[in-house]
Amino acid sequence: MDSLLSVSNICKTYAVQVLSNVDFSLRRGEVHALVGENGAGKSTLVKIISGLIRQSAGSMELNGRPFAPGSRMDAEQCGIRTVLQELNLIGNLTVAENLFFTGIPNRFGLIRYHELNKAAAVLLDRFGLTGVNPRMKVSALGIGRQQLLEIAAAMSCESPILIMDEPTAALMDPEVELLFKHIKEKRDNGSSVIYISHRIEEIKRIADRITILRDGCIVGTYNAADIGNDEIINQMVGRSMDQVVERRSQASARIALKAKGLTRRPFFHDVSFELRKGEILGFAGLMGSGRTETMRGIFGADRFESGEIYLDDSQQPVSIKSPRHAVRNGIALLTEDRKEQGLFLPLSLRENITITNIGAVASRIGWINHEHEHAEADDWIGKLDLRCRSPEQKAVELSGGNQQKLVIAKWMFRDCRILIFDEPTRGIDVGAKVEIYKLLNNLSERGKAIIMVSSELNELMALCDRIAVMSAGKLAGVFDRGSWSQEILMEAAFSEYLTGERRNPQSPLDEGKDETGPVNHETSNLS
Ligand SMILES: Nc1ncnc2c1ncn2[C@@H]1O[C@H](COP(=O)(O)OP(=O)(O)OP(=O)(O)O)[C@@H](O)[C@H]1O
Ligand SMILES: [Mg+2]
Numbered sequence: 001m002d003s004l005l006s007v008s009n010i011c012k013t014y015a016v017q018v019l020s021n022v023d024f025s026l027r028r029g030e031v032h033a034l035v036g037e038n039g040a041g042k043s044t045l046v047k048i049i050s051g052l053i054r055q056s057a058g059s060m061e062l063n064g065r066p067f068a069p070g071s072r073m074d075a076e077q078c079g080i081r082t083v084l085q086e087l088n089l090i091g092n093l094t095v096a097e098n099l100f101f102t103g104i105p106n107r108f109g110l111i112r113y114h115e116l117n118k119a120a121a122v123l124l125d126r127f128g129l130t131g132v133n134p135r136m137k138v139s140a141l142g143i144g145r146q147q148l149l150e151i152a153a154a155m156s157c158e159s160p161i162l163i164m165d166e167p168t169a170a171l172m173d174p175e176v177e178l179l180f181k182h183i184k185e186k187r188d189n190g191s192s193v194i195y196i197s198h199r200i201e202e203i204k205r206i207a208d209r210i211t212i213l214r215d216g217c218i219v220g221t222y223n224a225a226d227i228g229n230d231e232i233i234n235q236m237v238g239r240s241m242d243q244v245v246e247r248r249s250q251a252s253a254r255i256a257l258k259a260k261g262l263t264r265r266p267f268f269h270d271v272s273f274e275l276r277k278g279e280i281l282g283f284a285g286l287m288g289s290g291r292t293e294t295m296r297g298i299f300g301a302d303r304f305e306s307g308e309i310y311l312d313d314s315q316q317p318v319s320i321k322s323p324r325h326a327v328r329n330g331i332a333l334l335t336e337d338r339k340e341q342g343l344f345l346p347l348s349l350r351e352n353i354t355i356t357n358i359g360a361v362a363s364r365i366g367w368i369n370h371e372h373e374h375a376e377a378d379d380w381i382g383k384l385d386l387r388c389r390s391p392e393q394k395a396v397e398l399s400g401g402n403q404q405k406l407v408i409a410k411w412m413f414r415d416c417r418i419l420i421f422d423e424p425t426r427g428i429d430v431g432a433k434v435e436i437y438k439l440l441n442n443l444s445e446r447g448k449a450i451i452m453v454s455s456e457l458n459e460l461m462a463l464c465d466r467i468a469v470m471s472a473g474k475l476a477g478v479f480d481r482g483s484w485s486q487e488i489l490m491e492a493a494f495s496e497y498l499t500g501e502r503r504n505p506q507s508p509l510d511e512g513k514d515e516t517g518p519v520n521h522e523t524s525n526l527s
Helices: 040-051 072-077 095-099 113-127 143-155 173-188 200-206 229-237 290-297 323-328 340-343 350-361 370-383 400-413 430-445 457-463 486-495
Strands: 002-015 017-027 029-036 057-062 081-084 159-163 192-195 207-216 217-223 255-264 268-276 280-283 306-311 333-336 416-420 451-453 464-469 473-482
Touching: 002 040, 017 029, 017 040, 017 192, 017 207, 017 323, 017 350, 017 416, 029 040, 029 200, 040 081, 040 159, 040 192, 057 072, 057 416, 072 081, 081 143, 081 200, 095 113, 095 143, 095 217, 113 143, 143 173, 143 306, 173 200, 200 229, 207 229, 207 464, 217 229, 229 430, 255 290, 255 430, 268 290, 268 306, 268 451, 268 464, 280 430, 280 457, 280 486, 290 416, 290 451, 333 400, 340 400, 350 370, 350 400, 370 400, 370 486, 400 430, 464 486, 473 486
Parallel strands: 029 192, 029 207, 081 159, 159 192, 268 473, 280 451, 280 464, 333 416, 416 451
Antiparallel strands: 002 017, 002 057, 207 217, 255 268, 255 306, 464 473
16 A cells, blocks of 8 residues: 555664554555553654654655654655644744744735734634634633644645644544544545544544554554454553443532632633532533633632632632632642643652642651652552653653643642542543543542533543533533433533524634633633
């Protein structure tokens, strides 16, 4: 078969070997999926192909000629565009500038902004980002929309090879559909796509071939039609795996937190709900529906303009002015954006885990008990099956999914009563997802009250006692276990967009902000 790109015997060694003798080929006009557990080496392989890092050994060929890109730009000039796992937009530039970073229309060196913004608006439209103003700074967009923007930027180029490293991690079904439509178009036009995702159903739908990586080695390459979901997972983890998690409902009648009329325009409006001890309360909604913003409000990261929060049975509202206040009141927030808000990347795993609760490993007079600290770090690394060289490895060196596990370990260690998880399984492989589900189950059994924001309805339906659905900043409904179905939840997620209250009711993926309205930079990383 006609191979456009081939990779032979590629090895990559950092302190240890992370890729061993990898052979991989990409045909013209195919979508080739790359799957494997967290830390298997997927991102490393595509970074080598896209010129970001160099292999330690092995060679590549593009169009039958030796290919050794010295930089990302080099690879781009050879027709390889990449959407990286970690977002790569420049926060200080506008949406339009980011979209056309390499091809900004200019005349005698002057940027033609009118043209630029017009072209950007067309592109934004194609990706369902109708309400996003091309003049807006990228840092003001939520993570989901940033991801779509990055995808749009890469797809706007006519490159023969497109690489996407977990493009859908922050997206929900309707956005994924849109992306797939564009990928299929590309393929039909003869482009080739390397597609990385932990969502096996997605892979089965979009891929022509699937290559499985385990611990830096290729396990095999299969025609997507010839391999079942279970088989893919077994090959990935090297054993057969129990994927089903049963929710043993433990919610008590006692209130842990009550939110009343929380409002922060234009992000959320009149949000009221109760969270009970031992409960897992899900929060569903489309991108930009206000879930993350509501959680940040409760955590004191952003102020809300009106509304109250009550803890336990208290009739007196608490005033949570800052995240520090929230933590003191026993509330933890695990953010969706681990790079920006969750981790201290230059520090070791051990320090990242213990830093939020240094008191727990310190003696009464303040000395840190290193033995205790190491034991705690080892314990969490084991519990979450966090793949690392040692607890002293720096967080920045971990694979994307393992960084996510580290954020979880960090907050678990700080013994909070109310835990808010914003997309806890984003970018996490199937095996580790099950571990996280079990962990949430265990925590709720110990009486912790848990909020889980997720874009994956299946996971919410498997795990939650109740599911709250947000739509256009409002709480569209709270559903009990047994009273929901995928259709009911999706209908609720769309409901507020269809009532005609909003500027552009046809576009549920809309930004929801006035085009010329103020852009609040405080609220970066919201979705
Ligand atoms: N700069 C680095 N220094 C040392 N080790 C690294 C570095 N970058 C990656 N690694 C290691 O290489 C291995 C493979 O990482 P990689 O990011 O390729 O995994 P991945 O398959 O993309 O995982 P994920 O699904 O979590 O994104 C991991 O064990 C990681 O810790
Ligand atoms: Mg990766």
